[in-house]
Amino acid sequence: MSTKHAKSATLFIRNREQEQWHNETLWFVRQKRDNMAMRIPEWEDLRELAGKIKMHTVSRLDFYLEMFSSEAERNGITVHWAKDAREHNEIVYSILEKHQVKKLVKSKSMLTEECLLNPYLIEKGIEVVESDLGERILQLMGEHPSHIVMPAIHKKREEVGKLFEEKMDSEKGNSDPTYLTHTARRYLRREFLTADAAMTGANFGVAQTGEVVVCTNEGNADMGTSLCKLHIVSMGIEKIVPDLKSLGVFTRLLARSATGQPSTTYTSHYRKPKEGGEMHIVIVDNGRSEIKGDSEHVQTLKCIRCGACMNTCPVYRRSGGYSYTYFIPGPVGINLGMLKCPGKYYDNVSACSLCYSCNNVCPVKIDLADQIYRWRQNLDSLRKADRTKKLMSKGMKFLFTRPALYRTVLKMAPAINYLPRIFVYNKLNAWGYGRELPRFAGESFTSMWKKGKIRKTNKQ
Amino acid sequence: MSSKNDIINNIRRHVSTEYDMPEIRVEAVKFDNPVAEFLEISRSVGGDAVMLKEGEDINTFIRALYPKAVTVATNLSGITIPSFNPDETDDPHSLDGVELAIVKGEFGVAENGCVWIPQNVKQKALYFIAENLVIVLDKNRIVNNMHEAYERIAASDYGFGVYISGPSKTADIEQALVIGAHGAKSVMIILY
Structure with missing residues (x-):
């Protein structure tokens, strides 16, 4: 029995060339991250500190959220609170x-993806224009991001070229990234100039000052x-940091971890509405406050959405973002999905080799792999454990608790080496799929030991 | 208000281990020559930065860099090359088409090439909408890292402020780096 992840991944790797490109490109981003980290002698201290600041903030989230909202209001910003996606969308629409507002121009926000804001607003008759290049490409294609920082990482330049020919009247057959980007620049400039309202996400909300920080290139x-x-x-409740001093720790980590840059090009601090304008912040819960009470998974609330865990993950790199449900x-998505609805998103927990690379690159030290392991341990109680593997486990338990039977079976095992392939590599053996089994040794260690074939060798 | 109460109460209801705020004292990277580091990093992020030589005129320097720029916008009094004052417009949209904007930076950050600009023009759109951006910066105002940077702005009261590090860029098509996504296609920082 394959999970949905495994099935979709099978489709992804069918295009070997694309799979290899995806794997190598993301690994290159991981290497750029390493180069950046190695230039900072205090890098590991920063990660430790960032994790601790976040855990503190999460544990006092009520206090910091109230501080943030009252400071923001004092600065002339209107603050709204949304318990869930529906309330968030309704608030945004009521402001528009x-x-x-007829045309809304948006910058990248995973929270609005989470809330499915765009289809909601479009239904209400509002023109919604995504302005991040990758997001715009996907919006025009009718697709969604496959990576949280590099949303269109799964698209080839030729596909973008073709799309732009149709939508932006670009030259036929020209798929040069510079040409295409500058075409989009001209095209989106018109959208910016004719938009009635702008929407952004938030990388950080600073409680002490009530300001919102947005990072873009x-x-x-x-x-x-x-x-x-x-x-x-639109800001999730977990985006809060206590003060500007803490913010300094996170701005040092974010871009280096995300794309291997020392900083994003723009780190914008919005503290007050512009002169003659209005600024609204919608603070969104949508299930986050529940996570605070879950001691096994509370650390996911530390996430700053840098994407480093995806770039390093061998499963993500070789299966692509769309393989996950x-x-x-990627690693953080596996956990966030399970926290959202385990019965719906359990397929993703198998998309992990427990290599722990994600734990080691996470700038806020989330125990990503440990959490995935814990979800797997609980799969059976969700009645989502793989039936074949469960049966195999039962069989193994039966065998391993009966030494006599075990020895007999072991003696016979080498015969498997001589069986026709069809008897070993078939649907009953999930572990034989996509990999070669090791050969059984002719004689077991125990039997060799008893016959004195094993000699102790003393060191020195 | 009820949603606010619900959210806050739900957070309080989930009593979790309380973690203390750690003391933020980082033995952060410092440079023997922060200015040299700043110049190097600024170039490595796709921008450019130069130190104005003793006696060199900033206007001559900028003119030589952008000989063809006709629409030049600045509110800096020391700039004498033909330009208009962007603060005279009430409509940021009218700034579309500005070929060169010359603005003042507050301080630079050596570790990442960022320049802090608290809004010092009437329309902040100027920083982003201009095709090319020149940032004028006092060479004595370079800090080592972001910790020092935030210490500097801790007491200031800005409505909007931005750290800019190099020109606008994207790699959204096949991770190929392209300069000039939506903002300035070139950024030149002139230290004086």
């Missing part, structure tokens, strides 16, 4: 409706927010 968040009078921010893929 009040301002008679393209400058799209700033183009939108500096041209439009209305700025709406939750909208956030």
